[in-house]
Amino acid sequence: MDEAEIKKYVDTVKALERIRGNAKLFKMLLTHFLNTQAQMDQLKQEIAANDRQAASKSVHALKGVAANLSMTALYELCPPFEALLKTDEDASASLAAFEAAYAKTLECVNHLLNPPA
Numbered sequence: 001m002d003e004a005e006i007k008k009y010v011d012t013v014k015a016l017e018r019i020r021g022n023a024k025l026f027k028m029l030l031t032h033f034l035n036t037q038a039q040m041d042q043l044k045q046e047i048a049a050n051d052r053q054a055a056s057k058s059v060h061a062l063k064g065v066a067a068n069l070s071m072t073a074l075y076e077l078c079p080p081f082e083a084l085l086k087t088d089e090d091a092s093a094s095l096a097a098f099e100a101a102y103a104k105t106l107e108c109v110n111h112l113l114n115p116p117a
Contacts (some may be wrong), residue, residue: 001111008073009101009108015070023117029069030109036065039101047091056085066105073100
């Protein structure tokens with residue numbers, strides 16, 4: 001995984017600027033992001049149950065995390081996905097794209113926290 005690919009999913013320069021260069025805090029926040037899988041699972045359950053209001057709130061919460069950590073690809077999918085959930089349109093394609101960006105973001109975070117030797 002190269003630096004350009006990682007930057008597409010986690011812009012470390014912008015994230016560190018946002019937290020005034022505190023690398024220790026950034027590492028802690030990235031570690032915390034690894035524990036958001038329960039939120040993703042909850043989102044999928046809410047969509048399956050057609051609880052669009054709850055799903056919209058779940059996407060909104062993940063959007064906040066993605067914005068704070070400069071997770072650009074994931075963040076950019078949040079507003080349109082959140083808006084779609086406020087309609088009656090099928091959300092399955094948006095969910096698939098969101099899940100893919102989330103998975104890739106997790107992969108990049110893992111790479112940042114545990115770089116190959």
